[in-house]
Amino acid sequence: MKARRRVVTSRAAPAKRRPTVRRIKSAILPATRRVLPPAPVAPTQGGNGATQRQVSPPTAGRDGNRPATDQAVDLSVDLGRGLVLANPILVASGTFGYGVEYGDVVDVQRLGAICCKGTTLRPRVGNPTPRVTETPGGMLNSIGLQNPGVDAVIDKYASTWSRWRVPVIVNVAGESIADFTEVARRLDGVPGVAGIELNISCPNVGKGGIQFAIDAEAAGAVTAAVRRATELPLLVKLSPNVADVRPIARAIADAGADALTAINTLSGIAVATGRERPLLGNIYGGLSGPAIKPVALRIVYEVSQVVDIPVIAIGGVTELADVLDYLAVGAVAVQVGTAIFADPTLPARLVEELAAECRRRGLDRHAPLIGTALPKRAGPPSSKGVEYRP
Amino acid sequence: MTTTRARDPSQPTARAPASRLAREPASIRLAGAELLDSREILPGQWLQAYRAPGLVAGARAGQFVHVRTGDYSGLVLRRPFSFNTIDPVAGTLTIHFRTVGRGTEWFTRLRPGDRVDMLGPLGRPFEVDPRTRHILLIAGGLGMAGVRALADEAIRDGRQVTLLFGGAGARDVYPSSLLPDEVEYVVATDDGSVGHRGFVTDLVADYEAWADQAFACGPLPMLRALAGLAASRRRRLGVASLGRKRGGGRPIPAGSAQARRRAFLQVSMEQNMGCAVGACLGCVVMSTAGTPQRVCREGPVFASDEIAWEGGW
Structure with a gap:
C-alpha cells in the first residue's frame, strides 16, 4: 500500500480532503465551525517581533505587519473540520491543567493548541498518593483522571477559553462508549471548545480507558460513536501498550477521527524507598518524558504510514531536535508534556525555534520537513511491541 | 526571562474573570x-x-x-x-x-x-491572626525548613515565638545559632542525646494553653498526632478559640485564608510534586470534604481540620 501524506497547510486547497472519512460519515454535514475566534486580546509578543506571522490566522493577509528583514514562515496546521492551528506546538493533556494555571509565566496565545486535563462525565477524585515520581529520564504518574466532571469544566473554563485565540482541545476519558458520547455531546457547540481528544488509552484507571485502546474493534466503535455525537474536530490518542498499533490506528481513522495523537504514557511501576511496596499509590503509573521518545518515534513512524489523517506526536519533546525528529517520521505537529514541568516556557520557545529553523533552510512553511524519514513504501508489520497486561 | 508583562488596562486580559481567580496566589x-x-x-x-x-x-x-x-x-x-x-x-x-x-x-x-x-x-502562606500574641512552631526534622521563615515574620510583627523541634539525635538538631535570639527553642530527640527524650509532640502539652496559634511542618505521623491534639484542645483545656462569635455572620468557607487564620493549628504538607502550579494534580491531599486539595496550590499550608488524616481514597 502506498503511504499517502495528507498534510494540508493553508496553502493547499482544503476542498479535496480525506476521501475515506467522507465516505463513511456522509450524513455528517461538512464543517461549518468557526475557524479561530477573533482575538480579543492585544498581541502580546512585545519584543518578539519574529513570531508575529505564526500566531496570525493563515488566511489573514497581514503583510503590513511583517518585518521586512524576516522571511515569513507559515507554521499553520490544518487538522480538519475547521481546526487550524497557528503552529504545530501543542501542550499535552495533563501537563497544562486547563491552561490558566501557569498564569503570567506562560503566554498561552503563542501555543498551537492546548489539550486540557482529561475530562470525564462525572467528577473523579483520582488515585491515592503518591501520584508522581521521577524516573531516569522521565517520570511516572498515576493521577487517575482527577477532574471535576465535564459540566464543571465547561462552567469554569469555557468562557475563558472562548476569549483566547489559542484553540483548546478537551481531552475526554470514560469507562464506556456511553460515557464518551455523552461527554462529547455536552462539549459540542460550547464556545471555547475547539476540539476533542479522545483519551481511550489512560493506563491509570482500573475500570475503563485502556481496553478501548488495545483492541481495534473497540477503538473503532468508540470513535464512531463519538463521531456521531459531535461535530467537533476529533482527535484520538493512541496507547503504546499494544503489540501492534497499526490495526488500531487504521480502525480509528476509518471510524471518522480527524487526527491521531501518539502516544499516551507507557505503563510502569516504581518501588518505594524501603522496598516494602510499590511507590505509587495506584501501583501502576504512566511513564513519560525523554525516556519514551524512541518508543513514540517508532509508533508515529508506523502509524503515519498506514493512515491518511494527520498524526500528532507526543513523547519526550524537550528541544527543537525532537520536534524535527517527529516531523521527519510523519507527524504534522507535536505535543510537549513532561518538559513543561521543568521549563514552562519551552513550548512557546519551540515555536520560534522551528520558525527560525525553517528560515535557515530557506522554507516558508514547515510542511516540507514532514515525513522525510519515512520509507517510500510501507514497511513490514511490526513485531517489536510488547503485549500489555493490566 | 518571562515575568510579568505590562498590560494595556483598556484591553480585556486573557485571564479568567477576577472573581474566579480571586483566591489564586x-x-x-x-x-x-x-x-x-x-x-x-x-x-x-x-x-x-x-x-x-x-x-x-x-x-x-x-x-x-x-x-x-x-x-x-x-x-x-x-x-x-x-x-x-x-x-x-x-x-x-x-x-x-x-x-x-x-x-x-x-x-x-x-x-x-x-x-x-x-x-x-x-502556594499559599501561613495565616497569622492579627490578634495572635503567642505563636507555637513545631518542626520535625527537615520540617524546620517549612516553619523557619514564620519565626522571622512573627518576631518582626512583635509576637512571642516558641519553636519545638524534634529530631533523631544530636546530629540532626538544627543549630540554635541559626535562629533569631527572640525564639524560645525547645528540642526533643528520639535517643535523648539533646533535650527531651521522645517525640516533639510530647512537648506540646506544656505550650498548647499558652499558644494562640500553632504551625507545624514535619513527618506525616507527627502532623497527624498534632492534628489530633488540636482537635481535642478546646475540650481538654476549655480555652476560647479566637474571634468566633456565636451564631451571627456569614459562614466562613473552609480553606479560605480567613478560616485558616481562625484554626488553632496550621500544617505545611509535603507530597511528590510535578508542576507545582496546580496543573498536573500530582501532589494532592484528601480533604475532610472528600475533594482532593493540591498541595502546590491550595496548600502547602492547610488548617489541620481541612485534612482527612486517615486518607479517604
Missing part, C-alpha cells in the same frame, strides 16, 4: 537566582542563600519555590523548597534541604555565583 514568576552562599549546616543537610529579588518581593512564610536542576537529561522535574528565610530588602532567600538523591546532590555541587532557574513564590 499572587503572580508567579520565573526568575534566575544567583547562589550567594552554600553551607552544610548538619551532616547531609544544606543551607543555601540565593539572590532573586523579583521572586522574593511579596513572598511569605509557608510558600515555596520550584527549582530546576541543571541535569536536564536525567532529571526531568524541578525540586520544591520552602522559603527557609526571606529577606525582601536584600532580595535574598535561603533554602534548607537534605541530600536524598541525585537532584539534591546536584544542588550541593553549586558554587557561589552559579545561577539556577526558580519558579515562585508558589
Whole structure:
C-alpha cells in the first residue's frame, strides 16, 4: 500500500480532503465551525517581533505587519473540520491543567493548541498518593483522571477559553462508549471548545480507558460513536501498550477521527524507598518524558504510514531536535508534556525555534520537513511491541 | 526571562474573570537566582542563600519555590523548597534541604555565583491572626525548613515565638545559632542525646494553653498526632478559640485564608510534586470534604481540620 501524506497547510486547497472519512460519515454535514475566534486580546509578543506571522490566522493577509528583514514562515496546521492551528506546538493533556494555571509565566496565545486535563462525565477524585515520581529520564504518574466532571469544566473554563485565540482541545476519558458520547455531546457547540481528544488509552484507571485502546474493534466503535455525537474536530490518542498499533490506528481513522495523537504514557511501576511496596499509590503509573521518545518515534513512524489523517506526536519533546525528529517520521505537529514541568516556557520557545529553523533552510512553511524519514513504501508489520497486561 | 508583562488596562486580559481567580496566589514568576552562599549546616543537610529579588518581593512564610536542576537529561522535574528565610530588602532567600538523591546532590555541587532557574513564590502562606500574641512552631526534622521563615515574620510583627523541634539525635538538631535570639527553642530527640527524650509532640502539652496559634511542618505521623491534639484542645483545656462569635455572620468557607487564620493549628504538607502550579494534580491531599486539595496550590499550608488524616481514597 502506498503511504499517502495528507498534510494540508493553508496553502493547499482544503476542498479535496480525506476521501475515506467522507465516505463513511456522509450524513455528517461538512464543517461549518468557526475557524479561530477573533482575538480579543492585544498581541502580546512585545519584543518578539519574529513570531508575529505564526500566531496570525493563515488566511489573514497581514503583510503590513511583517518585518521586512524576516522571511515569513507559515507554521499553520490544518487538522480538519475547521481546526487550524497557528503552529504545530501543542501542550499535552495533563501537563497544562486547563491552561490558566501557569498564569503570567506562560503566554498561552503563542501555543498551537492546548489539550486540557482529561475530562470525564462525572467528577473523579483520582488515585491515592503518591501520584508522581521521577524516573531516569522521565517520570511516572498515576493521577487517575482527577477532574471535576465535564459540566464543571465547561462552567469554569469555557468562557475563558472562548476569549483566547489559542484553540483548546478537551481531552475526554470514560469507562464506556456511553460515557464518551455523552461527554462529547455536552462539549459540542460550547464556545471555547475547539476540539476533542479522545483519551481511550489512560493506563491509570482500573475500570475503563485502556481496553478501548488495545483492541481495534473497540477503538473503532468508540470513535464512531463519538463521531456521531459531535461535530467537533476529533482527535484520538493512541496507547503504546499494544503489540501492534497499526490495526488500531487504521480502525480509528476509518471510524471518522480527524487526527491521531501518539502516544499516551507507557505503563510502569516504581518501588518505594524501603522496598516494602510499590511507590505509587495506584501501583501502576504512566511513564513519560525523554525516556519514551524512541518508543513514540517508532509508533508515529508506523502509524503515519498506514493512515491518511494527520498524526500528532507526543513523547519526550524537550528541544527543537525532537520536534524535527517527529516531523521527519510523519507527524504534522507535536505535543510537549513532561518538559513543561521543568521549563514552562519551552513550548512557546519551540515555536520560534522551528520558525527560525525553517528560515535557515530557506522554507516558508514547515510542511516540507514532514515525513522525510519515512520509507517510500510501507514497511513490514511490526513485531517489536510488547503485549500489555493490566 | 518571562515575568510579568505590562498590560494595556483598556484591553480585556486573557485571564479568567477576577472573581474566579480571586483566591489564586499572587503572580508567579520565573526568575534566575544567583547562589550567594552554600553551607552544610548538619551532616547531609544544606543551607543555601540565593539572590532573586523579583521572586522574593511579596513572598511569605509557608510558600515555596520550584527549582530546576541543571541535569536536564536525567532529571526531568524541578525540586520544591520552602522559603527557609526571606529577606525582601536584600532580595535574598535561603533554602534548607537534605541530600536524598541525585537532584539534591546536584544542588550541593553549586558554587557561589552559579545561577539556577526558580519558579515562585508558589502556594499559599501561613495565616497569622492579627490578634495572635503567642505563636507555637513545631518542626520535625527537615520540617524546620517549612516553619523557619514564620519565626522571622512573627518576631518582626512583635509576637512571642516558641519553636519545638524534634529530631533523631544530636546530629540532626538544627543549630540554635541559626535562629533569631527572640525564639524560645525547645528540642526533643528520639535517643535523648539533646533535650527531651521522645517525640516533639510530647512537648506540646506544656505550650498548647499558652499558644494562640500553632504551625507545624514535619513527618506525616507527627502532623497527624498534632492534628489530633488540636482537635481535642478546646475540650481538654476549655480555652476560647479566637474571634468566633456565636451564631451571627456569614459562614466562613473552609480553606479560605480567613478560616485558616481562625484554626488553632496550621500544617505545611509535603507530597511528590510535578508542576507545582496546580496543573498536573500530582501532589494532592484528601480533604475532610472528600475533594482532593493540591498541595502546590491550595496548600502547602492547610488548617489541620481541612485534612482527612486517615486518607479517604
